[in-house]
Structures are given as C-alpha cells and as structure tokens.
Amino acid sequence: xxxxxxxxxxxxxxxxxxxxxxxxxxxxTARISTLLGCMRNWSGLKRGLSPFSSLRLxxxxxxxxxxxxxxxPTPDGTTQIDHVVVSRYGxxxxxxxxxxxxxxxGARQAQWTQKIYRHTTRFQNPLLQNDKHVKAxxxxxxxxxxxxxxxxxxxxxxxxxxxxxxxVTQGARFIDYIRSFxxxxxxxxxxxxxxxxxxxxxxxxxxxxxxxxxxxxxxRSDPLAERRCPKCGSALVLRTVKKGAPVDCSx
Numbered sequence: 001x002x003x004x005x006x007x008x009x010x011x012x013x014x015x016x017x018x019x020x021x022x023x024x025x026x027x028x029t030a031r032i033s034t035l036l037g038c039m040r041n042w043s044g045l046k047r048g049l050s051p052f053s054s055l056r057l058x059x060x061x062x063x064x065x066x067x068x069x070x071x072x073p074t075p076d077g078t079t080q081i082d083h084v085v086v087s088r089y090g091x092x093x094x095x096x097x098x099x100x101x102x103x104x105x106g107a108r109q110a111q112w113t114q115k116i117y118r119h120t121t122r123f124q125n126p127l128l129q130n131d132k133h134v135k136a137x138x139x140x141x142x143x144x145x146x147x148x149x150x151x152x153x154x155x156x157x158x159x160x161x162x163x164x165x166x167x168v169t170q171g172a173r174f175i176d177y178i179r180s181f182x183x184x185x186x187x188x189x190x191x192x193x194x195x196x197x198x199x200x201x202x203x204x205x206x207x208x209x210x211x212x213x214x215x216x217x218x219x220r221s222d223p224l225a226e227r228r229c230p231k232c233g234s235a236l237v238l239r240t241v242k243k244g245a246p247v248d249c250s251x
Contacts, residue, residue, distance in 0.1 A: 051083060051096050051153055054172040063087055064178070065195055071203040072136040078203065081133045086194050089181040091148045093137055094174065095130040100157040107165045114158075126152045127168065140201045141194055147185045151177060 055066045070081040083094040105112030107127060114121045130150045138148055151167050153174040154160075160170065167177055186194070 054175055058172060058175045067198055072140060072201060074136050079132055079136050085178060086191055088184040088186050088191060090185055092151050092178050093130060093134050093148060094151045094153060095126050097126055097154045098156045099154060102161045103158050104162050141197055
C-alpha cells in the first residue's frame with residue numbers, strides 16, 4: 001500500500017513539474033494570465049487538468065489542431081460545441097460535462113442519472129446531445145461520417161457506476177481515446193482546408209452568439225414554434241397517422 005501511495009505521489013509531482021515548466025516557458029504576460037487562471041480554477045486543478053489544458057499539454061499541437069467554443073448554425077437554430085480537434089487521424093467532437101456524484105447511463109438510454117447522496121437528477125444522454133454537434137460539423141465540412149468521432153468527457157468529482165462506451169471518459173482519459181486512432185484519413189492539405197472551413201463557417205464569438213443556443217432550445221420546447229427539418233431545412237408539418245412519427249418533413 002505504501003509503495004502504491006509513493007508511486008502515485010511521484011506521478012502527481014512529475015505532472016506538476018511539467019505544468020510549471022510549461023508555464024515558465026511562456027512570456028511574462030502569458031505567465032501572469034496562466035497563473036491567474038490556475039488560481040481561479042485551483043479546485044478543478046486538484047482533481048486534474050481541464051480538457052482545455054489537457055489538449056494544450058498532452059497533444060502535439062502540430063498534429064492535433066484544436067478549436068474551442070465553436071457555435072455553428074443548424075436548420076433549427078444553432079448549436080454550441082465545446083471542443084473540436086482536427087488531425088490526420090480524424091475529427092474529434094468533444095462534449096464536456098462538469099458534474100459530481102455517481103453517474104448512471106447507457107449508450108442508448110435517452111436520459112442518464114446523477115446521484116448525489118439522496119438527490120437524483122436526470123439529464124440528457126450526452127452522446128445523443130453530441131450527436132447533433134457531430135452532424136453540424138459533418139454538414140459544414142462535407143467529409144465522410146466515419147472520419148468524425150464523438151467524444152464525451154466528464155470532469156469534476158464524478159464516478160461512473162455503470163459500464164460506459166469507450167468514447168465516454170473521465171478527466172484527461174479522452175486524450176488516450178483520441179490517440180488510439182493511428183490510421184491517417186486526411187492529408188496535411190485536407191487538414192488545412194478543414195480548419196479554414198471551420199473558421200469561415202463558425203458564428204462570430206460574442207454575447208449574441210452565446211445566447212443563440214439558448215434561444216434555439218427555447219424554440220424547440222415551444223409547441224407553437226415553427227419546426228425545421230434537421231436534414232434539409234424545410235418546414236415540418238403535423239400529420240394524422242396511426243403509426244410512426246406525427247411530425248414529418250414537408251419536402
């Protein structure tokens with residue numbers, strides 16, 4: 001037990017030295033900004049690096065190009081994506097969940113469960129939530145669907161209580177999942193083209209863009225609001241049917 005504890009302590013010390021070395025290697029202004037950010041997020045750093053920091057520190061930025069806080073238009077409004085990583089090995093769309101407590105869920109369940117002592121909360125399956133993000137990225141880039149991968153990472157003091165798919169991870173383990181793809185699917189020129197399309201297709205960051213996904217959710221929850229087909233953008237119409245979906249595309 002003592003040996004295990006000592007080993008873990010050494011690992012934490014090595015990680016801390018790496019982070020400190022990276023901070024000190026930056027310019028004076030960048031060092032101050034980074035240290036202030038660490039102070040603001042100290043409680044989170046004690047549990048492990050954030051996905052943003054993990055992407056910067058643990059992935060080669062020459063090979064894996066990250067885009068953060070990406071808002072894309074969709075036929076029914078907008079969608080906000082936490083992180084997108086573009087590489088020769090594929091495109092990785094990352095959804096981050098900052099939660100604590102026990103997490104129960106399955107790949108095909110519509111809702112997952114969070115338990116904190118006697119309190120139980122249900123939330124949308126993050127894989128299904130991220131599926132919309134993946135489709136928005138695919139529509140923008142027009143690349144084969146098998147080259148885009150959905151990734152969900154939980155940060156905070158959470159613990160999985162049911163078996164999870166390999167693309168649902170905790171902390172920085174999503175980095176290992178991204179690195180597991182070793183077969184190139186894009187050339188260097190294609191990677192640059194993809195990054196240019198993302199830069200040209202994203203909505204300009206700002207308060208209005210940040211409010212757009214909220215308005216989109218409010219519209220989808222309004223029974224009187226106009227609905228649009230997520231595939232072609234045509235209006236959805238209400239049909240009288242015995243079986244199947246009562247809402248169908250007008251096209």
